[in-house]
Amino acid sequence: MGAAQPADVAAFLDDDPAGAERADRQGRDGKVSLISRRAVLTAALAAGLTGRQALARDMALGLAQRPPVKPVPGSASLIARADLSGQVCYAVFDPSAGAMLEDGAGSASLAPASTLKMVTALYALDRLGPSHRFRTRILRAGDMLVLAGAGDPVLSSDDLADLAAKLVDTGQGSPKRFAIWGGALPRIEEIAPPQADHLAYNPALSGMILNFNRVHLGWRRGGDSYEVSLEARAARNSPRAYTITAHPAAQQDLFGYRFDDGREVWTVSRSAMGRAGSRWLPVRQPELYAGDVFQTLCRAKGLVLPAPEVIDSLPAAEELVSHESPPLSRVVEEMLYYSTNLTAEVIGLHASGAPDLTASAAKMREWVAAQGLSDDFSFADHSGLSAESRVSAVAMVRLLAGPGLEAGLPDLLKHNPLAGVADDDTPHRAEVFAKTGTLNFVSNLAGYAIAPSGRRLAFATLCSDGPRHAATRGQEMPAGVSSWTRRAKRLQHELIESWVARFG
Structure with a gap:
């Protein structure tokens, strides 16, 4: 032996x-x-x-010997297994090779939702420059003090508090008149008219913007009535908004709105209020809102200003103090991370110089064409809120692979935006830098996936149930939308993992 x-x-x-x-x-x-x-x-x-x-x-x-390797499921089998109603269109592109690796109905035009913000970001960075800043000023014209907006999309109550402190330090006395000018951008009553009036992401827009043109509503039951507060809320300063009021009402609609005697008046359905609650509401009179808040902040520092008035033209005046926004590159990064619709519309309007959103969107479409890209883009706004905008997955990945990489877009996108979507037993091979896009029964994802080998892929996945989207436009959380969106996002994750395994 x-x-x-x-x-x-x-x-x-x-x-x-x-x-x-x-x-x-x-x-x-x-x-x-x-x-x-x-x-x-x-x-x-x-x-x-x-x-x-x-x-x-x-x-x-x-x-x-190792057991046989389990085959990686292809895109078609993953889509079939997801059993998601509507269309699923996708494209995967290798930027280094300049080659389309795979697409499924990639030329179909669908609503981009917030993935359109990537196009807007590239457009604004190209036209304005990454170091561009928005400068809000305090001017003195005779006996009139002027708060002159610059269309700063991220101006906050904290910034106005700093501006008030600077103004007080100049030793200025109380003026006879206090005016607000918002003419740096066109006046737009609602950035998404088909959406419900009370949705905070659907405010008015002008060259005077404060707290994303939102006001914070809070309420608490006290006996038979409610205590209601309206605040211009920021991180350090949350002054009361005197030009906006709200009160309970016996009404069928959740919210009602009117502009009455210089004030914005909101009514809230009493039956829906419960014991306590809060939410953001859109601002419809941004100049009066900003003027009211600045007046309160100045009064707290000992400078009394008269009631604010809105002026249409800016007089010859002396600049007293100013506030500058962060550079556009940072503004864009925060817009893509938080998906702020107002910021997208604002920087798009600044980039185009157009008089309204329709004309501005057309200017952005001309810019895309000048980049040598296809005709598979159609824009009605800059945020993706409009149901009229259209993109194709193939056109989107070519934009990402060309102008996107040239502008450093991957560094501005959210890292792994689908984190937490997939189960623990689902592979997580890819590093993803991408932008989501979500409307009712629309769920999109576009950006870059990096394989363990280091190979970078540009991808776009557009999921849309057109009839259900059209039937629920403007509604908050309609029946079935949460489960549909979860399934769409899980499918997007599985597709990315499949692409990285097969092409990475």
């Missing part, structure tokens, strides 16, 4: 005679094969081995 055999192999060999036909179960072709003890012994004798040594050798070789 030769050297002692491993215990597991010896145990196998010591089985009863009924197991004499068992041997190597892993053939070269991956199929199970049965080799008789007599055949093994015959071959072993020729090689100078004992029967037990020969069987041990063959078993060790078989156990050392």
Whole structure:
């Protein structure tokens, strides 16, 4: 006998005679094969081995081989398994090779939702420059003090508080008039008219913007009535908004709105209020809102301003103090991270210089065409809120692979935006930098996936149930939309993992 055999192999060999036909179960072709003890012994004798040594050798070789690798499911099978109503269109592109790796209905035009913000970001960065800043000023024209907006999309109550402190430090006395000018951008009553009036992401827009033109509404029941607060909320300063009021009402609609005697008046359905709650509401009179807040902040520092008035033209004036926004590159990064619709419309309007959103969107379309891209883009706004905008997956990945990489877009996008969507047993091979786009029964994802090998892919996945989207436009959380969106996002994750496994 030769050297002692491993215990597991010896145990196998010591089985009863009924197991004499068992041997190597892993053939070269991956199929199970049965080799008789007599055949093994015959071959072993020729090689100078004992029967037990020969069987041990063959078993060790078989156990050392890895099991077959489970095949990676293709895009079509993943889409079929998801059983998602509507259309699923996608494209995957290799920027380094300039090659389209795969697409499924990639030329179909669908609503981009907030993935359109990537196009707007590239457009604004190209036209204005990444270092561009928006400068809000305080001017003095005779006996009038002017708060002159610059269309700063990220101006906050904290910024106005700093501006008030600077103004007080100049030693200025109280003026006879206090005016607000918002003419740096066109006046737009609602950035998405088909959306419900009370949705905070659908405010008015002008060159005077504060807190994304939102006001914070809070309420708490006290006996038979409610205590209601309206605040221009920011991180450090949350002054009361005096030009906006709200009160409970016996009404069928959740919210009602009117502009009455210089004030914005909101009514809230009493039956829906419960014991306490809060939410953001859109601002429809942004100049009066900003003027009211600045007046309060100045009064807190000892400078009394008269009631604010809105002016249409900016007079010749002396600049007293100013506030500058962060650079556009940072504004864009925050817009893409938080998907702020107002910021998208504002920077798009600044980039185009157009008088309204329709004309501005057309200017952006001309810019895209000038980049040498296809005609598979149609824009009605800059945020993606409009149902009239259209993109194709193929056109989107070509934009990402060309102008997107040239502008450093991957560094501005959210890292792994689908984190938490997939189950723990789902592979997580890819590093993803991408932008989501979500409307009712619309769920899109576009950006870049980096494989473990370092290979970068540009991708776009557009999921849309057109009839259900049209039927629920403007509604908040219609029936079925949450589960549909979860399934769409899980499918997007699985598709990315499939692409990285097959092409990475």
